Amino acid sequence: MKASDIKKIACIGAGVIGAGWATNFAVRGYPVVIYDIMQAQLDAAKDTVKENLDFLVKKEIISSQSAATALAMVSYTLNLEEAVKNAQFIQESGPEKYEIKQKVLAEIEEYTRADTIIASSTSGLLITEIAKYAKHPERCIGGHPYNPPHLIPLVEITKGEQSSAETVHCAKEFYTLLGKEPVVLNKETLGFIANRLQMAISREIMDLVMRGVCTIEDVDKAMLYGPGLRFAIMGPILALHLGGGPQGAKGMLTKMREPGMMWLKDMASGTEIPEEWADIAHEGVLREMENRPAEFGKTDKELIKFRDDMLIELLKLHNKL
Ligand SMILES: NC(=O)c1ccc[n+]([C@@H]2O[C@H](COP(=O)([O-])OP(=O)(O)OC[C@H]3O[C@@H](n4cnc5c(N)ncnc54)[C@H](O)[C@@H]3O)[C@@H](O)[C@H]2O)c1
Structure with missing residues (x-):
């Protein structure tokens, strides 16, 4: 897949990082669905995305028209299948635990095509371990943002033993299109750079x-x-x-x-x-x-x-x- 093939995004986990990523994707014109297991988290993320966009308008980074367009790009769901089935890029921002990330990945794989990229926001876990039980580990990578993700440019791209060069290349291209400064780690290491x-x-x-x-x-x-x-x-x-x-x-x-x-x-x-x-x-x-x-x-x-x-x-x- 090429970055230009990415048309729709799913954000898994509606916490601080999920809402920040969703703001970034939407401002750059991508339709994004945010999924969480808790309605209260989705409600809070909705407020955060609106606040983030209002802030960008206040700072004259985007127009109020662009903010309204971006706001309309973001939808919210408790249904994982609905969130991921048509997405070409999935940004997972669930809790920082191997068991949870492995379980979420297995669920995502049930509903996605084999070439959909799955990037984890993990702050320091190993992708090899997160993707240990994955059917398609080659499309799993780390895409570690810095908080707040809609403002800070750094994304650390991390590879597991089975992540493909094609996935890494596409993710790097895609994050660059989002205005990010991606850095690709050559070797896996806990905590990244x-x-x-x-x-x-x-x-x-x-x-x-x-x-x-x-x-x-x-x-x-x-x-x-x-x-x-x-x-x-x-x-x-x-x-x-x-x-x-x-x-x-x-x-x-x-x-x-x-x-x-x-x-x-x-x-x-x-x-x-x-x-x-x-x-x-x-x-x-x-x-x-x-x-x-x-x-x-x-x-x-x-x-x-x-x-x-x-x-x-x-x-x-x-x-x-
Ligand atoms: N907070 C930071 O500064 C920061 C910075 C960079 C990366 N990260 C990483 O981003 C990820 C998310 O961090 P956060 O601070 O947003 O956490 P958070 O606790 O604010 O949000 C996690 C969200 O995941 C949801 N969740 C729990 N189980 C889930 C499941 N099975 N499926 C889907 N969603 C589920 C929770 O309801 C919650 O809304 C972590 O991996 C973290 O290490 C955090």
Whole structure:
């Protein structure tokens, strides 16, 4: 199948990610059916899709006419067969558990043609395991978005042992048509690229805070006003290249090799997350929220608005909107 053969899409799972994907597909002109096992989730997704579209209109990314057209592209159902039977591309965004994803995949396969692509939004599970019992594992891949999926361009495409090159090629082409920036992983690995990087950062944060080096608020400030600003402009290795002067990345990595190894020896390398860490982080967040300037948002709702407003500006600067 080619990306141009994709005319209709099914979103399986109407949570945060399913509703975000549906917004993205509909804005790009694709009819999309959202399926869930709970009516309440479908109702909530309907509200989310409308809110997402209203936001894009408010930000002058799309016209109110385009938003109305997109809204009419999305339908909702509790009937899986109805959702998937005519779809050429299925984006599965159910709960992050192998048993559930395997079961959902088996149900989907009952009603679809053998060449319908089935992409899982999984945040880090292996496609080989998800597609272990599939009749047609060659059409199963991972298509991991970043939240909110209708705004963030990254999609990590992951392959299982039996995923076909044709499926990967078509999915990459299709996500590109949606305005995404797909990255294809050459080998299967838990957590993929971006979440592994996030986890490595989280492990170091946990260690710094638990050792009393700094507070949660200090960590967030250090990242936000330091490397975070650069990371929003270019990737960490390119940023490092610019720190190396005329010798670039090679010069930087050569001069920092010995000190870097000294830091590494002192840095976190554990594989345990202490039980009390969730409470410590939560307390830290509450204190940080209290200290934020009002115009940056002090409640969850205000923070989401702040994040999305900033995201729009950044995406415009990156020519992604
Ligand atoms: N939340 C994130 O930031 C994020 C980011 C990227 C990827 N993901 C991945 O996307 C997927 C969905 O995450 P989410 O945050 O939207 O979860 P969620 O809990 O918000 O939504 C999951 C939805 O799946 C539905 N569901 C449960 N069993 C089902 C079944 N058998 N068939 C169909 N639907 C079923 C639930 O009713 C719910 O509406 C997960 O694999 C997650 O790891 C999440």
